[in-house]
Amino acid sequence: MKSRSELRDIIVQVLYQINILKETEFSYDKDDLIKELLEVENEFVNDTISGIIKNQKKIDSLANTYLKDWKMDRLNKVDQAILSLGIYELMYTDIPSIVAINEAIELSKKYSDEAVTKMMNGVLDSIYHEEEK
Secondary structure, three states, X not given: OOOHHHHHHHHHHHHHHHHHHHHHOOOOOHHHHHHHHOOOOOHHHHHHHHHHHXXXXXXXXXXXXXXXXXXXXXOOHHXXXXXXXXXXXXXXXXXXXXXXXXXXXXXXXXXXXXXXXXXXXXXXXXXXXXXXX
């Protein structure tokens, strides 16, 4: 059985694929994308990906509010996926904020460079402090 951290990594991979497919205007079935990476159906993965897709416009808008000199669509597809996951977990789930932020930062350390990781940490931290009010 996979840990939540491993499942988040799979979520980022699926979101990355969706970001690429949306840009190329290919049709896709998110369930097929999930099955390619995860043998056993997982409610956490399904619910999280569905929730991010459903709320993507709000997530992007919130990210754009806190990204300094950047916009969500200028980030690379992996960073978009990681930031979307972090914001989704902060805003739409009961996962403790510190866990949501730390998990996103760990994924960023794995897939991005230090500057992007710092930027993401700043964005998520700002959202946490501003939106909690």
